[in-house]
Amino acid sequence: MGETVDMTEADGTRETVRRHLAAWWETNARDLPWRFGRTTPWGVLVSEVMSQQTQMSRVVPYWRSWMAAWPDAAALAAASTAEVITAWGKLGYPRRALRLQECARVVANECHDDLPETYDGLTALPGIGDYTASAVMSFAYGKRIAVIDTNIRRVLSRVFDGRESLGGATSRADRELAQRVLPDDAVRSTVWNQSVMELGAVVCTAKKPMCERCPVSAECRFLAAGRPGLGERRTRPRQRFQGTDRQVRGLVLNALRAKPQGSQTIGREEIRALWKDRVQLDACIASLDEDGLIEMMPDGSLRLPD
Incomplete structure (x- = not known):
């Protein structure tokens, strides 16, 4: 009997969360140009x-x-x-x-x-x-399918499991939870996917969730538990941008994009002025060429591919 009550309570919580989120989505969804059937x-x-x-x-x-x-x-x-x-x-x-x-x-x-x-x-x-x-x-296409991104994983983990989502690759448990709480009806499942994703993007954010504005705060096990481990992430090296190959590659591409259409070429001297570290610059140019993002000309100049 106890297990039956627990399942009934779980079903009731899921349905309450769905209704509250659907109502919130109706009045709070951002008006993005690819939403609400306005694009292909x-x-x-x-x-x-x-x-x-x-x-x-x-x-x-x-x-x-x-x-x-x-x-x-x-x-x-x-x-x-x-x-x-x-x-x-x-x-x-x-x-x-x-x-x-x-x-x-x-x-x-x-x-x-x-x-x-x-x-x-x-x-x-x-x-x-x-x-x-x-x-x-x-x-x-309005099909019933679980959509799982970082925002959705965070919301579902907090609301239904009462734990912080630590990021990393999507786990089997993440997929099972997403499938378990997905509405059976195709139309409702689409609204569900959109509303959960939206909530994670604008309210149930990673570091500073606005629980006072959350439409499902009353059902949230994470909030009820005192938000344990809020903002925690898997241990990994801190990512930086300054001085990285990504920055150098961006400088090269931006210099090419800035040229007039049809003559997007930069000469050797202009290339050298982009970055002091010639070894890093040459390596980044080679990687851009390998990725098909630029073409290296015989005279040492660079251009965007035709």
């Missing part, structure tokens, strides 16, 4: 790729410009590499831009410009992993 499945995929490791507020203007220039996979597939790298701007991790164009070429040439509507079809595309495929299935 391809537009949703572009937004998800751009949003990886990038703040949403930075993504919006890039997404608008990108979709205005290349509204579907066929249009992006036909663009030059230089145009794509330039349009990516300072979103970071520019290899994502090349992978997105590679994906567009497959969709345009092998899928008749129609984005696949199955999880397996999406994950077969270049650069599309579990999270992006699940997000497109839920947000673009």
Whole structure:
């Protein structure tokens, strides 16, 4: 009997959390241009790729410009590499831009410009992993599927397990919890995925959650336990940006992007002025060339690929 009561209580808590979050989403969801059925499945995929490791507020203007220039996979597939790298701007991790164009070429040439509507079809595309495929299935196609990102994992772990999410790779326990609390109805599951993700992004944040504004604070086991281990993360070296290869690579790409369209080339002297450490600079240029982000010319100049 005790176990039955516990299960009933758990089911009741899940349903209460779902209702409160759905109501909160209805009045508090950010009005992002790819939400609420205002874009195509391809537009949703572009937004998800751009949003990886990038703040949403930075993504919006890039997404608008990108979709205005290349509204579907066929249009992006036909663009030059230089145009794509330039349009990516300072979103970071520019290899994502090349992978997105590679994906567009497959969709345009092998899928008749129609984005696949199955999880397996999406994950077969270049650069599309579990999270992006699940997000497109839920947000673009309205399918019942658990979407799991850092924000969702943090909210679910806190609310239902009463523990802090320490980051790292998604565990089996994370997937089991996400599946267990996912509504059975497809429409409700889409709202659930969106609302949980949104709550983690703007209220149930990593270091300073605004519990006083949370619509499910009354059901949150983490808050009830006194927020144990708030903000803790897995031990790892502190990441820095200054002086890293990532900074140097960014300087080179930014110098090329700043050139007029059609003549995005920088000469040897301009290259040398970008960074004092010649060994590091040369290594970063070589890595950019290997990644297909630049072309090294016989005279030592650099240009964006055609």
